[in-house]
Amino acid sequence: MMKSKKWKIVRLKNPKLIKIRANLRKLLAAAIHAEIKRLGKNSINSQRKNTALSKKKNELLYAWGKSLLKCSYGPCMTFKKKQTDTLNEDMVWNPLQKHWICINCYNHHFKTDKQKEFLRKVVEKTASENKAYEEWFAKNS
Numbered sequence: 001m002m003k004s005k006k007w008k009i010v011r012l013k014n015p016k017l018i019k020i021r022a023n024l025r026k027l028l029a030a031a032i033h034a035e036i037k038r039l040g041k042n043s044i045n046s047q048r049k050n051t052a053l054s055k056k057k058n059e060l061l062y063a064w065g066k067s068l069l070k071c072s073y074g075p076c077m078t079f080k081k082k083q084t085d086t087l088n089e090d091m092v093w094n095p096l097q098k099h100w101i102c103i104n105c106y107n108h109h110f111k112t113d114k115q116k117e118f119l120r121k122v123v124e125k126t127a128s129e130n131k132a133y134e135e136w137f138a139k140n141s
């Protein structure tokens, strides 16, 4: 998993490389979806095995959600503008929310320093509110 604390744009300009990247992403996405489907179908008469399969499926779904195969911003600007997924798009690492977003969401929501600063404040406020809630919950439970 990506850990960089800086915004990183993974940009390709060569059309052949863009096509190869899109095909690799499609292949990976198809493999992940097939595995998720397979794990979902398996129903064994063992509660312990079903729980393990369910856990594997959730881990895969989580990894999929965090991967650069998918834009983590919703509603995604690529889908909004082009009605497609982001397999052909350049992706950007968002260090504040620790996930990948597509270049179109980046350009729309986070391109300027002012936009990045606004997000940083929102993320900090949310973290501080979560911490306060957890402290309150620990005291009152």
Ligand SMILES: [Zn+2]
Binding pocket: 071, 072, 073, 075, 076, 077, 078, 079, 086, 101, 102, 103, 104, 105, 106
């Ligand atoms: Zn997007």
